[in-house]
Amino acid sequence: MAKEFNRSDRIGDAIQRFLAQIIPQELRDPRIGMVNINDVRVSRDLAYAKVYVTFVGSDESTSLEGTAALNKASGFLRSFLAKELTSRSVPRLQFIYDKTAIEGQELSSLIDRAVAKDRDRQEQREEPDEH
Template sequence: MSRDFSRTDRVGQEIQKEVAMIIQREVKDPRMGMVTVNAVEVTRDLAYATIYVTFFTLEGQNVEQSIELLNEASGFIRGLLAKRIKARIMPELRFVYDKSMIEGVRMSSLVDQAVASDQQKKNDKGDA
């Protein structure tokens, strides 16, 4: 019987949970705002972890600056993570902005516009 999740998936889930807690409670940089950890991809050798994040943007907040701040704090976050997770190898953390949420909202908006356009055309044909 095969396993449902690979080891890298389980490690990624644990890293996602702990990094979210660390960013929320330990990283005290007001320039960053609210950060959501969406997903974590860990390489097979557990050497690197790519962490996908989104931000609840504040006025004047720059996403690139926030990603840069997280990448600068990655050593600090990795140290705290190593204390919380018992692992022989602690992956190097890389933070990446996750655009999927914005793309989802954009696609939903396009679908709504198309449906409204079709409804308008249907109503115009019915009136004629």
């Protein structure tokens, strides 16, 4: 039977929790703002970690600037991780802007509009003609 969580998953969860705490406390870059860390994927050899982020209340261009600022500060954040993690090596961080939340909201909005349109058509069919 396979293990429920492998080591890279556990380290990814620890990195996610730690970055969620340390980014608002230590980074003073105004381009970053409020960051949500959606997921952290650590490579099997624990050398690299892809950190998927979204920015609260930001458009795509501002979010891309924030992602660039996080990538620039990745070495600084990695040094904080080295103090926190008990592993021998600390993965290199790569921040990636995650559009899935925004795309999910857009799809949900499209579905809501389609359902409302169908409901309106159904109501028009059910209304009797007054001739």
